[in-house]
Amino acid sequence: MAGFGDPHMQTVDAAGLRLGIVGSRWHNDLVDHMIKRAEAAAAACGVTEVITARVAGSVELPVVAQALARKVDAVVALGVVIKGETQHFEYVCDAVTAGLTRVALDESTPVAHGVLTVHSLGQARDRAGLEDSIEDKGWQSTVAVLDAVLAIREVQKS
Incomplete structure (x- = not known):
């Protein structure tokens, strides 16, 4: 984890979304737990x-994110992928990232990539928003994607 650059977003006004x-x-x-944190952020x-x-x-995740994107204003995709001893980790991470990006662009609906791609269970726990975690990706991903919806709406006004 980089440990710097976090925009420290708390909440946005997403009333009606x-x-x-x-x-x-x-x-x-x-x-x-990440889903509970995403629901709390929402x-x-x-x-x-x-x-x-x-x-x-x-x-x-991407195919269901796409089905959701057709019904809602924004989507949060949450998961955990832990690197093992094979190339499977890279294939899964690449497929998920490309798929979620494609959904966002094809559906013109913001999709948050809240999938933890880590080297160990400890790293996942550090990012899952648990009481002793240093990050809260469920919360952060949700606020970020809602912020993106609001930004798109501002752009569309002009």
């Missing part, structure tokens, strides 16, 4: 409706 959250079931305890920002879906693994 609808949010989709999709989380993987791998490392379920961490992703469950509530703190005034989001009107949250639709939450679960999928088997991170590779499945």
Whole structure:
């Protein structure tokens, strides 16, 4: 983790917005907590409706994110991918990143990449928003994606 450059976003005024959250079931305890933190951030920002879906693994996140993007103003994708001894880690991370980016651009709907891509379970725990975590990607990803919706709306006004 870089440890610098964090914009320290707390909340934005997202009253009236609808949010989709999709989380993987791998490392379920961490992703469950990240989803709770995303839902808490949405509530703190005034989001009107949250639709939450679960999928088997991170590779499945983009297709469900796309289905959500067709119904909501923004989507948060949450998961945990831990590097093992094979190339599988790189393939999964590349597929998820490319897929979520494609969904955002194809659907013109902001999609937050809240998938932890880490080398160890400890690194994942450090980013999952637990009581002793140093980062809270569920919260941060949600506020960032809601901020993107608001930025797009400002651009469209001009």
